[in-house]
Amino acid sequence: MDPNELARIEVQRSARPVHGGLGWKYPGVEDFSSNLNPYGPPAQLAQYIDEARDRLIWYPDDHSTEFRNAICSRLGVAPDQVIAGAGSAELIRLFPETFLDRGDKVLMPRPTFAEYGYGCRLRGAEVIEVPLREDNDLRIDLTEMMSRLQGCKAAYICNPNNPTGRVLSRKEVLEFASECERRKALLFLDETLLELVPGSKDITCIAEVGSRDNIFLIRSLTKCFAMPGMRIGYGIGNDRIVRLMDSARLSWNLGQLEQHVGAKLLTDCYGHISKAAEMMGKERSRMAKEISATGLVNIREPDSFFFFGRCNGRTGLEMQEELLGQNVLVRDCASFGHPFEHYVRFSVKTPERNSSLIEAFRRAGGV
Known part of the structure; x- marks a missing residue:
């Protein structure tokens, strides 16, 4: 065979x-x-890992309650707007698994983080790439992106874009999100790298996500706490988007160590x-x-x-x-x-x- x-x-x-x-x-x-x-x-990381050692004899909380509550307290979002992930990579894969079928079209700039297109193509989606121009300083051209949105089920934006390092303003992102919504398209917004950008509080779209019907935003502790060997991430969207993705996610996707360490870092080390x-x-x-x-x-x-x-x-x-x-x-x-x-x-x-x-x-x- x-x-x-x-x-x-x-x-x-x-x-x-x-x-x-x-x-x-x-x-x-x-x-x-x-x-x-x-x-x-942070210097406290070893202590937080040690605190959770005795929990390893139990299955982890399938809902990552401790970690999600820490996210809610830190960012001012509701629990039903938050989903935990084994790093942002799990959520990047979960999004197309939840929303895309074979033959669907998705839109993204090129170059951008390779996992987006990979996850979409595994679902059989057609990836439409908008090349970034060297004569435009490799910035994402949202006008060009909007012109290519017709017929797309989703669009992807990484802010700051990886690998180019260029940042879109909150106003630019939300205007693009509104155009996506008008075209009945979802917006996958990756803010994994944004917290390490000076002035990120004036750029992030977290406060607006809950009131939007089409934005799913991801973040990760990997970059901002320099711990890529421990996979801890989370996504934020309105309650309907999160509920659908939560139905499709892997059970026990965040272990005992990850849930406790993530909660403590967000609470005490921000x-x-x-x-x-x-x-x-x-x-x-x-x-x-x-x-x-x-x-x-x-x-x-x-x-x-x-x-x-x-x-x-x-x-x-x-x-x-x-x-x-x-x-x-x-x-x-x-x-x-x-x-x-x-x-x-x-x-x-x-x-x-x-x-x-x-x-x-x-x-x-x-x-």
């Missing part, structure tokens, strides 16, 4: 997305390829995020100026806390390999397709670590 003959055609045709976050493969190398809080996890955002907001201009001066990569100061730039005279892979020789790791962006094989992405870290990256660029460029 050949299992290929039994698998759905979408699975047979799928190739897993390529991601960064490979710093674990390079001991002793400073990892700038991952967009994480540069201060690392200032850890704003402290990092403020520092990175100051550092990014210095990095843009000094790395640009090496002539190796064309970058502008990002709206967020990570850079995305075209390499001069090198591919992104060649630039990555050259900097690895200086014991720093950046993300080769070839996986995002042409012309991004010539791009690299790297994140803002602490001042001392940023100086090491700047010096590595200088040495690679002979400056």
Whole structure:
């Protein structure tokens, strides 16, 4: 028997997305390829894990009540508007599993986070991509997105967009959401990276989501608390969207450790995020100026806390390999397709670590 003959055609045709976050493969190398809080996890993390050890003999609460209540208290949303996920990745997959059928159309910019298109294609949906233009600073063109919405069941927006680092204002996002609603389309809004952006409180759409019929918004503790090895995420939408997704989610999707740690971090350690955002907001201009001066990569100061730039005279892979020789790791962006094989992405870290990256660029460029 050949299992290929039994698998759905979408699975047979799928190739897993390529991601960064490979710093674990390079001991002793400073990892700038991952967009994480540069201060690392809060000091209390080990204590919170220890507190939950005795709970491991029990099944976790299938409704993640402790964690969801902490989200509600922190963000001012109602419990029936919140769903917990094993990182944002589970919710990215759950959304198309809940709402998309074979032949449905979805709209998203390119490049953006690869898991969106992957999850939709696994459901048999047609992914319509709107290319971001280099002559528009690789910003999401919402006017162009709106012109392509007709017939789409859903649209995807990542704010800030990953990998480009560009941020849309709250007004822009909500205007696009209104147009989606007029066209009877859902909006999947990824704010996973937004909390580490200075001024994020004036950008987030969390307060508006509950009163909208078509927005589903996701966040994650992975980035803002620098703990990608523990998968904790959540989604916010109106009660009807959340109820449908909750019906389709995996049972016991968040373990005892994750529920307790997530609740404690949101309750007691939220200032850890704003402290990092403020520092990175100051550092990014210095990095843009000094790395640009090496002539190796064309970058502008990002709206967020990570850079995305075209390499001069090198591919992104060649630039990555050259900097690895200086014991720093950046993300080769070839996986995002042409012309991004010539791009690299790297994140803002602490001042001392940023100086090491700047010096590595200088040495690679002979400056």
